[in-house]
Amino acid sequence: MIPLLSAMKMAAKNLTFRFQNRNNKEAGNLMDSKQHSVKNRLLFALNILMVVGLLSACTEVQSTMVVPPIVSPTQSTLEADSSTPYPSRPVYPPGTLVDYTAQNGDNLAAIANHFNTNVAEILEANPLLPKTITTLQAGFQLKIPIYYKALWGSQFQILPDALYVNGPAQTGFDTVSYVNSQPGWLKNYTVFAGDKMRTGGELIDLVALNYSISPRVLLALAEYQTGALSQPELADNLRIYPLGYENQFYRGFYLQLVWAASLLNNGYYRWRNGSLDEINRTDGTLEIPDPWQNAATVAFQHYFSQKLSIQDYDDAIQENGF
Incomplete structure (x- = not known):
């Protein structure tokens, strides 16, 4: 990098x-x-x-933020958000596991809210995580079950x-x-x-x-x-x-x-x-x-x-x- x-x-x-x-x-x-x-x-x-x-x-x-590879969206999705320098996020099937790299100060409850999931599902998808964990170390690799929300904003940092x-x-x-x-x-x-x-x-x-x-x-x-x-x-x-x-x-x-x-x-x-x-x-x-x-x-x-x-x-x- x-x-x-x-x-x-x-x-x-x-x-x-x-x-x-x-x-x-x-x-x-x-x-x-x-x-x-x-x-x-x-x-x-x-x-x-x-x-x-x-x-x-x-x-x-x-x-510490690494945006995971984006699943190829449809042409209509690209046309719907042509103003951004990145393609739009695809409509993920409910519960699809996506990669996420923990950022400084991240906690499971906040991550769950961002991805429209819950802490229990994140823990289930990441069996090595302690059940009592709160704040995550920056750079920690996670699998997050994502539930699509409409109107996602720009990916540009x-x-x-x-x-x-x-x-x-x-x-x-x-x-x-x-x-x-x-x-x-x-x-x-x-x-x-x-x-x-x-x-x-x-x-x-x-x-x-x-x-x-x-x-x-x-x-x-x-x-x-x-x-x-x-x-x-x-x-x-x-x-x-x-x-x-x-x-x-x-x-x-x-x-x-x-x-x-x-x-x-x-x-x-x-x-x-x-x-x-x-x-x-x-x-x-x-x-x-x-x-x-x-x-x-x-x-x-x-x-x-x-x-x-x-x-x-x-x-x-x-x-x-x-």
């Missing part, structure tokens, strides 16, 4: 090449300047997560869990210095938070500490939604509710960031403990997170589903999105 650091650096390099190549091909077309700016910010946010932050990390981190949390992978990353080195409005932002005035970089560190979320994740989110690192000025329509949560008690970037961190963690830990069954999208439709999905990805799916249109949501959670 390619180390995650190398793989993500390669992915960022390839993404940059594809983005530039696509721009060259479209050079003859008229393009709305706002759309062009958004595309640049998407690329910028991805590179923050994939390259800049990871280059300063001291430890190579690998995802946005971010490994180890890069979501404010943990060892963030060692050596100087948030304040990084923010101050960028041309965006965040470096000039100040706010009273945590009993004192703080700069934009200091605010990111404060929220990262309080919610145990990587400062790189918060920076990438702020860039994706507001151009915090690339745009010299915050757009007028984003000054009051920059992250889109229109609530009078969450006015301004600081409180919007607090709301975002709380919502992300709500999705992350509810997927971990098995209490998140579905994602409610803005048009009233439902999406069921893919059973093999990791908690960080579900956290972003849960977050983006709250405010984005269906098209913007689909764009955000796919390979060339957030």
Whole structure:
């Protein structure tokens, strides 16, 4: 397996090449300047997560999630979900045993909920598991009886869990210095938070500490939604509710960031403990997170589903999105 650091650096390099190549091909077309700016910010946010932050990390981190081979779906199934970079999951016969590799923090009850089965059936399919086992060791190979649910979501993993949390992978990353080195409005932002005035970089560190979320994740989110690192000025329509949560008690970037961190963690830990069954999208439709999905990805799916249109949501959670 390619180390995650190398793989993500390669992915960022390839993404940059594809983005530039696509721009060259479209050079003859008229393009709305706002759309062009958004595309640049998407690329910028991805590179923050994939390259800049990871280059300063001291430890190579690998995802423990291994998506098993997918049974060949029918042509109609492929056509039904052509927006995703992966084929749709097949309609498994009830109780089909599928391979699953335990992720960090997994427990049998949560896994059973994800695959629409129960703990007793998992234990029966894995006779070597102790009957009293709770949390599983990451990397443990399991056979899981799966019961198909309609509306399974994207299989694309946005971010490994180890890069979501404010943990060892963030060692050596100087948030304040990084923010101050960028041309965006965040470096000039100040706010009273945590009993004192703080700069934009200091605010990111404060929220990262309080919610145990990587400062790189918060920076990438702020860039994706507001151009915090690339745009010299915050757009007028984003000054009051920059992250889109229109609530009078969450006015301004600081409180919007607090709301975002709380919502992300709500999705992350509810997927971990098995209490998140579905994602409610803005048009009233439902999406069921893919059973093999990791908690960080579900956290972003849960977050983006709250405010984005269906098209913007689909764009955000796919390979060339957030």
